[in-house]
Amino acid sequence: MKFCRASSVNEALAYLGEWGADGYLLAGSTDIMPQYNSGDVAPSALIHIEGIESLSLITINERTSIGALVSHSRLAADKEIVARHPALAKAASLVGGWQTQAVGTVGGNICNASPAADLAPPLLIADAQVTLVSTSGERQLTLDDFFAGRRQTARRSDELLTTIELEPLPNGSAEVYVKLGRRGAMDVAIVGLAVRLALGENGKIANARVAVCAVAPKPMRLPKVEAALTGLPLEAVELAAVGKTLVAAISPIDDNRATASYRKRVLPGLLQQAVCQCAEEIQK
């Protein structure tokens, strides 16, 4: 195995051109090292991109642009992210421990494409778009299209994910990320749920965005649940019917963290919790 150090996007692309699918991009390395040690991956080359400064930026315009190399610690602490993307900041603070958050990156979290990726639901409710760059040009994909399946993405082996663009929380809206784990620290999510709600003038939910992780092969938005929430009164939302829609929209599995039926039982309660938290935020 070779260790290649890229200090610019062009250098990284050159290495990707050289190694193709046998070259693994490496930033914080918190995901790849255990996979390498267990023999799950056997790359011919590691392409270390942590030093590419242009990918470590957070740029605030109408939309929020986050470089792929921004760490979880920075997402959790950055004032603009906390204000514009509170669910994302919260989720970043719940990924592993400080040691993981200090070096683990947002680009790594989504390129690794774990079904339980904590950052995915809050990114999905912000209509995240990712930019992929290769020597033949660049393209943008919605995060939803980027996730292709369990640990699979639409990234071609010659492409580098450079930035993630987000739509910030509008005025009069609120968003939260709620996560169920086993002990409240260092958890891989049993279920993760992000909700963004906008309140209409009539006290009803004018717009709802809902995304989940760890209940399907890939993190995903739930359009039917969003439609079912829209138009409901924000105070005392009657969630029984919405809960059924929610359970019908997911396809959880049994694994060493929880059973599928457990996940189906707890998710409606988490939605209730998330909606209540959003209502409290909006009324502040």
Added chain:
Amino acid sequence: MTGSNAMSDEQSVPISCQVNGRNHQLNVRPEESLLSMLRERLSLKGTKEGCLEGECGACTVLVDDLPVDSCLYFAAAADGKSIRTIESLHAEEGELSPLQQAFLDHGAVQCGFCTPGFVMTLTALLEQKKAPSRTEIEAALAGNICRCTGYRQIFDAVFAVEKTE
């Protein structure tokens, strides 16, 4: 040892880094962890190997002042970085850091295997924040596990350092 045949010479990665204030030029294997580099090449055995998957925090060291699990960190990625291990904390004459002394005073060490990791994470925390709250300490320590269940004494030690400083 490493570098003993042509193949590994060809693939070895030259790095330059600072460890506990001293500059080192090393040739590391591409797959070598920072933990292995510290323990096997530099004989810094204070950093412990626990789970090897980023769950336990026993191998925590500071890289550019931030705590990282050295078992998950490639040695080659440490090029240009400043690394601090538990061996960096005491003074030349052997005097312990205030946090280390507080660990002793409060019985925050039982079997001791997790202790270097805890001390390094808390050193980073106290450098960032003079008087962290209980919640902040809890959040900082999420990635450090003590199986002797000595957490209470560890918290007592941190609060004692806050008071003396």
